[in-house]
Amino acid sequence: MTLFDQIRRDREKGPATGFAVATRWLRYRLPTGLFARSILIIILPMLILQTVVAFVFMERHWQLVTERLSAAVTRDISAVIELLDRYPGAEDFDQIVDVAASRLNLIVSREPGTELPPPRPRPFFSILDQILSDEIARQISRPFWIDTVGDSRLVEIRIVLGDNTLRILARRSEAYASNTHIFLVWMVSTALVLIVISILFLRGQIRPILALADAAESFGKGQRPPGGFSPRGADEVRRAGLAFILMRERIERQIEQRTAMLAGVSHDLRTILTRFRLQLALTSDGPELDSLNQDVDDMQIMLEGYLEFAKGEIEEDVGSLDLTVLFSKLDDDFALHGKTLTWRIEGESTVQVRPNAFARLVTNLASNARRYANTLEIVARQTPKWLVVTFDDDGPGIPADSRDDVFKPFFRLDEARNLDASGTGLGLAIARDIARSHGGNVVLEDSHLGGLRAVIRVPL
Structure with missing residues:
Protein backbone atom coordinates (compact mmCIF):
# COMPACT_ATOMS: atom_id res chain seq x y z
CA MET A 1 0.00 0.00 0.00
CA THR A 2 1.39 3.38 -1.01
CA LEU A 3 1.47 6.51 1.12
CA PHE A 4 -1.42 8.05 -0.84
CA ASP A 5 -3.54 4.94 -0.27
CA GLN A 6 -2.92 5.18 3.45
CA ILE A 7 -3.85 8.86 3.51
CA ARG A 8 -7.02 8.20 1.53
CA ARG A 9 -7.97 5.33 3.83
CA ASP A 10 -7.45 7.51 6.91
CA ARG A 11 -9.56 10.27 5.42
CA GLU A 12 -12.41 7.86 4.78
CA LYS A 13 -12.51 7.11 8.50
CA GLY A 14 -13.79 10.62 9.20
CA PRO A 15 -12.48 13.62 11.14
CA ALA A 16 -9.79 12.98 13.74
CA THR A 17 -8.49 14.77 16.80
CA GLY A 18 -5.35 16.86 16.82
CA PHE A 19 -3.39 14.10 18.52
CA ALA A 20 -4.50 11.59 15.88
CA VAL A 21 -3.53 13.99 13.09
CA ALA A 22 -0.09 14.48 14.63
CA THR A 23 0.33 10.73 15.01
CA ARG A 24 -0.56 10.15 11.34
CA TRP A 25 1.81 12.91 10.28
CA LEU A 26 4.67 11.29 12.18
CA ARG A 27 3.79 7.81 10.90
CA TYR A 28 3.93 8.94 7.27
CA ARG A 29 7.27 10.75 7.67
CA LEU A 30 9.27 8.59 10.04
CA PRO A 31 11.38 5.84 8.45
CA THR A 32 9.94 2.35 8.37
CA GLY A 33 13.15 0.31 8.29
CA LEU A 34 14.48 -1.33 11.46
CA PHE A 35 17.98 0.08 10.94
CA ALA A 36 16.76 3.65 10.50
CA ARG A 37 14.39 3.40 13.47
CA SER A 38 17.16 1.99 15.67
CA ILE A 39 19.41 4.88 14.70
CA LEU A 40 16.64 7.32 15.63
CA ILE A 41 16.19 5.59 18.98
CA ILE A 42 19.87 6.21 19.69
CA ILE A 43 20.28 9.68 18.18
CA LEU A 44 17.10 11.40 19.36
CA PRO A 45 17.68 10.91 23.12
CA MET A 46 21.29 11.99 22.69
CA LEU A 47 20.27 15.14 20.83
CA ILE A 48 17.61 15.95 23.40
CA LEU A 49 20.12 15.47 26.23
CA GLN A 50 22.71 17.67 24.55
CA THR A 51 20.11 20.34 23.85
CA VAL A 52 19.03 20.39 27.49
CA VAL A 53 22.65 20.56 28.65
CA ALA A 54 23.51 23.31 26.19
CA PHE A 55 20.50 25.54 26.80
CA VAL A 56 20.03 24.98 30.52
CA PHE A 57 23.26 24.08 32.24
CA MET A 58 25.63 25.84 29.84
CA GLU A 59 23.45 28.93 29.64
CA ARG A 60 23.53 29.24 33.41
CA HIS A 61 27.27 28.63 33.42
CA TRP A 62 27.88 31.29 30.79
CA GLN A 63 25.63 33.72 32.56
CA LEU A 64 27.26 33.21 35.98
CA VAL A 65 30.84 33.49 34.70
CA THR A 66 30.01 36.39 32.42
CA GLU A 67 28.28 38.25 35.27
CA ARG A 68 31.37 37.95 37.45
CA LEU A 69 33.78 38.94 34.69
CA SER A 70 31.62 41.87 33.57
CA ALA A 71 31.25 43.03 37.18
CA ALA A 72 35.05 42.94 37.59
CA VAL A 73 35.66 44.94 34.39
CA THR A 74 32.97 47.40 35.38
CA ARG A 75 34.60 47.87 38.81
CA ASP A 76 37.92 48.62 37.12
CA ILE A 77 36.25 51.19 34.86
CA SER A 78 34.44 52.65 37.86
CA ALA A 79 37.78 52.97 39.70
CA VAL A 80 39.32 54.76 36.70
CA ILE A 81 36.38 57.19 36.58
CA GLU A 82 36.70 57.77 40.34
CA LEU A 83 40.39 58.62 39.95
CA LEU A 84 39.63 60.97 37.06
CA ASP A 85 37.02 62.76 39.17
CA ARG A 86 39.52 63.21 42.03
CA TYR A 87 42.49 64.16 39.87
CA PRO A 88 41.17 66.07 36.82
CA GLY A 89 44.55 67.47 35.76
CA ALA A 90 46.14 66.63 32.42
CA GLU A 91 49.27 65.13 33.98
CA ASP A 92 47.16 63.08 36.34
CA PHE A 93 45.09 61.86 33.38
CA ASP A 94 48.19 60.55 31.60
CA GLN A 95 49.32 58.71 34.72
CA ILE A 96 45.87 57.23 35.26
CA VAL A 97 45.81 56.03 31.61
CA ASP A 98 49.22 54.38 32.07
CA VAL A 99 48.12 52.65 35.26
CA ALA A 100 44.88 51.46 33.59
CA ALA A 101 46.83 50.04 30.63
CA SER A 102 49.55 48.35 32.70
CA ARG A 103 47.53 47.12 35.69
CA LEU A 104 43.94 46.80 34.47
CA ASN A 105 44.45 46.01 30.75
CA LEU A 106 42.20 48.93 29.82
CA ILE A 107 42.91 51.32 26.95
CA VAL A 108 41.51 54.68 28.05
CA SER A 109 41.18 57.83 25.96
CA ARG A 110 39.18 61.06 26.23
CA GLU A 111 37.24 62.71 23.43
CA PRO A 112 35.55 66.13 23.47
CA GLY A 113 31.77 66.29 23.37
CA THR A 114 29.03 64.35 25.06
CA GLU A 115 27.18 63.01 22.05
CA LEU A 116 27.12 59.20 21.94
CA PRO A 117 26.74 57.10 18.74
CA PRO A 118 23.34 55.53 18.09
CA PRO A 119 22.82 52.17 19.83
CA ARG A 120 24.20 49.22 17.93
CA PRO A 121 21.91 46.25 17.21
CA ARG A 122 22.46 43.47 19.67
CA PRO A 123 23.71 40.20 18.23
CA PHE A 124 21.46 37.13 18.42
CA PHE A 125 22.08 34.84 21.40
CA SER A 126 24.58 37.12 23.16
CA ILE A 127 24.43 37.58 26.89
CA LEU A 128 27.46 39.90 27.10
CA ASP A 129 25.56 43.00 25.93
CA GLN A 130 22.79 42.64 28.47
CA ILE A 131 24.95 41.70 31.44
CA LEU A 132 27.62 44.36 30.77
CA SER A 133 24.97 47.03 30.23
CA ASP A 134 23.27 46.11 33.51
CA GLU A 135 26.57 46.24 35.42
CA ILE A 136 27.54 49.64 33.96
CA ALA A 137 24.12 51.05 34.72
CA ARG A 138 24.27 49.71 38.27
CA GLN A 139 27.85 50.65 39.22
CA ILE A 140 28.51 53.82 37.20
CA SER A 141 25.03 55.28 36.60
CA ARG A 142 26.14 57.55 33.74
CA PRO A 143 25.14 57.70 30.06
CA PHE A 144 27.07 55.06 28.16
CA TRP A 145 27.38 53.24 24.85
CA ILE A 146 28.89 49.82 24.25
CA ASP A 147 29.92 47.89 21.16
CA THR A 148 30.64 44.15 21.40
CA VAL A 149 30.44 43.44 17.67
CA GLY A 150 33.07 45.58 15.95
CA ASP A 151 36.36 44.04 17.08
CA SER A 152 36.00 40.44 18.11
CA ARG A 153 38.90 40.69 20.59
CA LEU A 154 37.94 44.03 22.20
CA VAL A 155 34.85 45.56 23.75
CA GLU A 156 34.38 49.30 23.25
CA ILE A 157 32.69 51.31 26.00
CA ARG A 158 31.94 55.04 25.89
CA ILE A 159 30.83 56.91 29.01
CA VAL A 160 29.83 60.57 29.29
CA LEU A 161 32.12 62.22 31.84
CA GLY A 162 31.41 65.95 32.33
CA ASP A 163 31.96 67.77 29.05
CA ASN A 164 33.91 64.90 27.53
CA THR A 165 33.37 61.29 26.57
CA LEU A 166 35.59 58.61 28.04
CA ARG A 167 36.43 55.88 25.50
CA ILE A 168 37.52 52.56 26.98
CA LEU A 169 38.68 49.42 25.18
CA ALA A 170 38.64 46.22 27.25
CA ARG A 171 39.60 42.71 26.28
CA ARG A 172 36.62 40.53 25.48
CA SER A 173 38.16 37.53 27.25
CA GLU A 174 38.20 39.52 30.54
CA ALA A 175 34.51 40.40 30.29
CA TYR A 176 33.07 37.23 28.75
CA ALA A 177 33.46 33.46 29.24
CA SER A 178 34.90 32.86 25.78
CA ASN A 179 36.41 29.39 26.30
CA THR A 180 33.16 27.62 27.18
CA HIS A 181 32.81 26.33 23.62
CA ILE A 182 35.56 23.81 24.36
CA PHE A 183 33.08 21.86 26.46
CA LEU A 184 30.58 21.92 23.57
CA VAL A 185 33.24 20.72 21.13
CA TRP A 186 34.11 17.80 23.37
CA MET A 187 30.45 16.97 23.93
CA VAL A 188 29.60 17.01 20.21
CA SER A 189 32.76 15.12 19.25
CA THR A 190 32.05 12.41 21.82
CA ALA A 191 28.47 12.15 20.60
CA LEU A 192 29.64 11.72 17.00
CA VAL A 193 32.05 8.96 18.02
CA LEU A 194 29.28 7.19 19.94
CA ILE A 195 26.92 7.50 16.97
CA VAL A 196 29.51 5.99 14.60
CA ILE A 197 30.10 3.09 17.02
CA SER A 198 26.33 2.59 17.35
CA ILE A 199 25.87 2.54 13.57
CA LEU A 200 28.60 -0.05 13.14
CA PHE A 201 27.13 -2.18 15.93
CA LEU A 202 23.58 -1.89 14.59
CA ARG A 203 24.68 -2.84 11.08
CA LYS A 221 9.91 -18.19 -4.49
CA GLY A 222 11.12 -21.79 -4.58
CA GLN A 223 14.78 -20.76 -4.67
CA ARG A 224 17.79 -21.62 -2.60
CA PRO A 225 19.24 -18.78 -0.47
CA PRO A 226 22.19 -17.21 -2.34
CA GLY A 227 25.43 -18.38 -0.79
CA GLY A 228 23.66 -20.53 1.77
CA PHE A 229 22.13 -19.40 5.04
CA SER A 230 23.31 -19.96 8.60
CA PRO A 231 21.93 -18.36 11.79
CA ARG A 232 24.05 -15.45 13.02
CA GLY A 233 23.68 -12.44 15.27
CA ALA A 234 21.99 -12.16 18.65
CA ASP A 235 20.46 -15.17 20.40
CA GLU A 236 16.91 -14.20 19.40
CA VAL A 237 17.89 -13.80 15.75
CA ARG A 238 19.74 -17.13 15.86
CA ARG A 239 16.66 -18.82 17.27
CA ALA A 240 14.51 -17.35 14.50
CA GLY A 241 17.02 -18.43 11.86
CA LEU A 242 17.24 -21.95 13.28
CA ALA A 243 13.43 -22.18 13.41
CA PHE A 244 13.29 -21.12 9.75
CA ILE A 245 15.83 -23.76 8.73
CA LEU A 246 13.94 -26.49 10.59
CA MET A 247 10.65 -25.35 9.04
CA ARG A 248 12.16 -25.37 5.57
CA GLU A 249 13.58 -28.86 6.10
CA ARG A 250 10.20 -30.14 7.31
CA ILE A 251 8.41 -28.68 4.30
CA GLU A 252 10.96 -30.09 1.87
CA ARG A 253 10.81 -33.46 3.61
CA GLN A 254 7.01 -33.52 3.36
CA ILE A 255 7.18 -32.68 -0.34
CA GLU A 256 9.75 -35.41 -0.93
CA GLN A 257 7.65 -37.92 0.99
CA ARG A 258 4.54 -36.98 -0.99
CA THR A 259 6.41 -37.26 -4.26
CA ALA A 260 8.00 -40.57 -3.32
CA MET A 261 4.68 -42.01 -2.14
CA LEU A 262 2.78 -41.04 -5.26
CA ALA A 263 5.66 -42.13 -7.47
CA GLY A 264 5.57 -45.55 -5.80
CA THR A 283 -8.49 -61.30 -25.81
CA SER A 284 -10.55 -61.40 -28.97
CA ASP A 285 -11.75 -58.16 -30.49
CA GLY A 286 -15.14 -56.69 -29.60
CA PRO A 287 -16.91 -53.60 -28.34
CA GLU A 288 -16.18 -54.56 -24.74
CA LEU A 289 -12.47 -54.77 -25.53
CA ASP A 290 -12.41 -51.23 -26.94
CA SER A 291 -14.16 -49.94 -23.84
CA LEU A 292 -11.67 -51.69 -21.57
CA ASN A 293 -8.73 -50.31 -23.56
CA GLN A 294 -10.19 -46.81 -23.24
CA ASP A 295 -10.53 -47.25 -19.48
CA VAL A 296 -6.92 -48.35 -19.23
CA ASP A 297 -5.80 -45.31 -21.25
CA ASP A 298 -7.83 -43.01 -19.01
CA MET A 299 -6.32 -44.53 -15.90
CA GLN A 300 -2.83 -44.08 -17.36
CA ILE A 301 -3.50 -40.40 -18.06
CA MET A 302 -4.95 -39.88 -14.59
CA LEU A 303 -1.91 -41.46 -12.93
CA GLU A 304 0.45 -39.23 -14.90
CA GLY A 305 -1.60 -36.18 -13.95
CA TYR A 306 -1.58 -37.09 -10.25
CA LEU A 307 2.17 -37.64 -10.32
CA GLU A 308 2.79 -34.36 -12.12
CA PHE A 309 0.68 -32.46 -9.57
CA ALA A 310 2.46 -34.01 -6.60
CA LYS A 311 5.99 -33.91 -7.94
CA GLY A 312 6.57 -30.16 -7.79
CA GLU A 313 9.73 -28.41 -8.87
CA ILE A 314 11.15 -27.07 -5.61
CA GLU A 315 14.43 -28.88 -6.21
CA GLU A 316 14.95 -27.11 -9.54
CA ASP A 317 17.48 -24.28 -9.51
CA VAL A 318 16.73 -20.82 -10.85
CA GLY A 319 17.98 -20.22 -14.36
CA SER A 320 17.37 -18.20 -17.49
CA LEU A 321 14.30 -18.76 -19.64
CA ASP A 322 13.86 -17.13 -23.04
CA LEU A 323 10.20 -16.23 -23.43
CA THR A 324 10.65 -15.78 -27.17
CA VAL A 325 11.57 -19.44 -27.61
CA LEU A 326 8.75 -20.58 -25.33
CA PHE A 327 6.09 -18.50 -27.10
CA SER A 328 7.37 -19.63 -30.50
CA LYS A 329 6.80 -23.28 -29.53
CA LEU A 330 3.28 -22.41 -28.40
CA ASP A 331 2.70 -20.62 -31.70
CA ASP A 332 3.67 -23.78 -33.63
CA ASP A 333 1.37 -25.87 -31.44
CA PHE A 334 -1.58 -23.53 -32.07
CA ALA A 335 -0.90 -23.55 -35.82
CA LEU A 336 -0.84 -27.36 -35.78
CA HIS A 337 -4.33 -27.38 -34.25
CA GLY A 338 -5.64 -24.67 -36.58
CA LYS A 339 -5.86 -22.01 -33.83
CA THR A 340 -4.53 -18.42 -33.74
CA LEU A 341 -1.92 -17.23 -31.25
CA THR A 342 -0.43 -13.73 -31.10
CA TRP A 343 2.13 -12.66 -28.53
CA ARG A 344 4.42 -9.78 -27.67
CA ILE A 345 7.04 -9.09 -25.00
CA GLU A 346 7.50 -5.71 -23.31
CA GLY A 347 10.96 -5.43 -21.83
CA GLU A 348 13.63 -8.11 -21.70
CA SER A 349 12.71 -11.50 -23.15
CA THR A 350 14.99 -13.42 -20.78
CA VAL A 351 13.70 -13.96 -17.24
CA GLN A 352 15.23 -15.55 -14.16
CA VAL A 353 12.82 -18.30 -13.04
CA ARG A 354 12.80 -22.06 -12.63
CA PRO A 355 12.75 -22.82 -16.37
CA ASN A 356 11.00 -26.19 -16.50
CA ALA A 357 8.36 -25.28 -13.93
CA PHE A 358 7.58 -21.89 -15.46
CA ALA A 359 7.43 -23.39 -18.96
CA ARG A 360 4.92 -25.93 -17.67
CA LEU A 361 2.90 -23.11 -16.06
CA VAL A 362 2.67 -21.15 -19.33
CA THR A 363 2.01 -24.29 -21.36
CA ASN A 364 -0.85 -25.39 -19.10
CA LEU A 365 -2.63 -22.05 -19.42
CA ALA A 366 -2.03 -21.86 -23.16
CA SER A 367 -3.23 -25.46 -23.69
CA ASN A 368 -6.34 -24.77 -21.65
CA ALA A 369 -7.10 -21.77 -23.88
CA ARG A 370 -6.33 -23.76 -27.05
CA ARG A 371 -8.80 -26.46 -26.03
CA TYR A 372 -11.77 -24.10 -25.63
CA ALA A 373 -10.95 -20.99 -27.72
CA ASN A 374 -9.94 -20.16 -31.25
CA THR A 375 -7.79 -17.08 -30.55
CA LEU A 376 -5.29 -16.39 -27.79
CA GLU A 377 -3.29 -13.24 -27.09
CA ILE A 378 -0.25 -13.39 -24.78
CA VAL A 379 1.44 -10.24 -23.44
CA ALA A 380 4.53 -10.51 -21.22
CA ARG A 381 5.71 -7.42 -19.33
CA GLN A 382 8.93 -7.50 -17.36
CA THR A 383 9.74 -4.76 -14.83
CA PRO A 384 12.70 -4.59 -12.44
CA LYS A 385 10.61 -6.33 -9.75
CA TRP A 386 7.78 -8.22 -11.45
CA LEU A 387 7.00 -10.43 -14.43
CA VAL A 388 3.38 -10.24 -15.60
CA VAL A 389 2.09 -12.58 -18.34
CA THR A 390 -1.49 -12.06 -19.54
CA PHE A 391 -3.53 -14.62 -21.53
CA ASP A 392 -6.67 -13.35 -23.31
CA ASP A 393 -8.90 -15.71 -25.32
CA ASP A 394 -12.31 -15.69 -27.02
CA GLY A 395 -13.60 -18.91 -25.48
CA ARG A 403 -13.02 -18.88 -10.80
CA ASP A 404 -11.52 -19.68 -7.41
CA ASP A 405 -12.92 -23.21 -7.34
CA VAL A 406 -11.34 -24.24 -10.64
CA PHE A 407 -7.90 -23.96 -9.01
CA LYS A 408 -8.79 -26.67 -6.51
CA PRO A 409 -7.38 -30.12 -7.31
CA PHE A 410 -9.83 -32.47 -9.04
CA PHE A 411 -12.53 -29.80 -9.27
CA ARG A 412 -14.54 -30.02 -12.53
CA LEU A 413 -17.33 -27.86 -13.85
CA ASP A 414 -20.43 -29.46 -15.35
CA GLU A 415 -20.27 -27.33 -18.48
CA ALA A 416 -17.08 -25.31 -18.65
CA ARG A 417 -13.60 -25.16 -20.01
CA ASN A 418 -11.98 -27.90 -17.97
CA LEU A 419 -14.61 -30.54 -18.83
CA ASP A 420 -12.65 -33.03 -20.92
CA ALA A 421 -13.03 -36.74 -21.39
CA SER A 422 -9.36 -37.27 -20.63
CA GLY A 423 -8.93 -34.43 -18.13
CA THR A 424 -8.12 -34.89 -14.46
CA GLY A 425 -9.06 -31.47 -13.12
CA LEU A 426 -5.42 -30.68 -12.23
CA GLY A 427 -4.29 -28.31 -15.02
CA LEU A 428 -5.15 -25.02 -13.29
CA ALA A 429 -4.21 -26.42 -9.88
CA ILE A 430 -0.73 -27.23 -11.18
CA ALA A 431 -0.49 -23.75 -12.76
CA ARG A 432 -1.33 -21.93 -9.53
CA ASP A 433 0.93 -24.24 -7.52
CA HIS A 438 7.74 -18.68 -7.44
CA GLY A 439 6.26 -16.29 -4.87
CA GLY A 440 3.49 -15.11 -7.23
CA ASN A 441 -0.02 -16.11 -8.21
CA VAL A 442 -2.44 -16.79 -11.07
CA VAL A 443 -5.81 -15.04 -11.21
CA LEU A 444 -8.71 -15.23 -13.66
CA GLU A 445 -10.60 -12.21 -15.02
CA ASP A 446 -12.82 -11.19 -17.90
CA SER A 447 -11.06 -10.78 -21.22
CA HIS A 448 -11.54 -7.94 -23.69
CA LEU A 449 -11.92 -10.66 -26.36
CA GLY A 450 -15.08 -11.88 -24.67
CA GLY A 451 -13.59 -14.98 -23.08
CA LEU A 452 -11.28 -15.55 -20.12
CA ARG A 453 -8.18 -13.69 -19.02
CA ALA A 454 -5.51 -15.48 -16.99
CA VAL A 455 -2.82 -13.33 -15.39
CA ILE A 456 0.50 -14.68 -14.09
CA ARG A 457 2.31 -12.33 -11.72
CA VAL A 458 5.60 -13.46 -10.15
CA PRO A 459 8.38 -11.43 -8.51
CA LEU A 460 11.83 -11.37 -10.05
Missing part, protein backbone atom coordinates in the same frame (compact mmCIF):
# COMPACT_ATOMS: atom_id res chain seq x y z
CA GLY A 204 26.17 -6.00 12.52
CA GLN A 205 22.91 -6.77 14.30
CA ILE A 206 20.62 -5.87 11.38
CA ARG A 207 22.58 -7.86 8.78
CA PRO A 208 21.51 -11.31 10.14
CA ILE A 209 17.87 -10.16 10.16
CA LEU A 210 18.14 -9.05 6.52
CA ALA A 211 19.81 -12.37 5.65
CA LEU A 212 16.92 -14.22 7.31
CA ALA A 213 14.39 -12.12 5.37
CA ASP A 214 16.20 -12.80 2.08
CA ALA A 215 16.33 -16.53 2.84
CA ALA A 216 12.60 -16.62 3.63
CA GLU A 217 11.80 -14.65 0.47
CA SER A 218 13.95 -16.96 -1.66
CA PHE A 219 12.29 -20.02 -0.15
CA GLY A 220 8.88 -18.50 -0.84
CA VAL A 265 1.81 -45.77 -6.12
CA SER A 266 2.04 -44.76 -9.76
CA HIS A 267 4.73 -47.34 -10.41
CA ASP A 268 2.71 -50.13 -8.79
CA LEU A 269 -0.45 -49.15 -10.65
CA ARG A 270 1.44 -48.92 -13.93
CA THR A 271 2.56 -52.52 -13.42
CA ILE A 272 -1.05 -53.60 -12.95
CA LEU A 273 -2.14 -51.59 -16.00
CA THR A 274 0.58 -53.25 -18.05
CA ARG A 275 -0.76 -56.68 -17.11
CA PHE A 276 -4.25 -55.48 -18.07
CA ARG A 277 -2.96 -54.45 -21.48
CA LEU A 278 -1.30 -57.81 -22.02
CA GLN A 279 -4.44 -59.68 -21.04
CA LEU A 280 -6.57 -57.44 -23.24
CA ALA A 281 -4.18 -57.97 -26.13
CA LEU A 282 -4.73 -61.75 -25.87
CA PRO A 396 -16.72 -19.50 -23.36
CA GLY A 397 -15.00 -18.33 -20.19
CA ILE A 398 -15.65 -19.38 -16.60
CA PRO A 399 -18.39 -17.96 -14.35
CA ALA A 400 -17.10 -15.42 -11.86
CA ASP A 401 -18.34 -17.38 -8.86
CA SER A 402 -16.38 -20.46 -9.96
CA ILE A 434 3.90 -23.39 -9.77
CA ALA A 435 3.14 -19.66 -9.69
CA ARG A 436 2.92 -19.65 -5.90
CA SER A 437 6.13 -21.65 -5.63
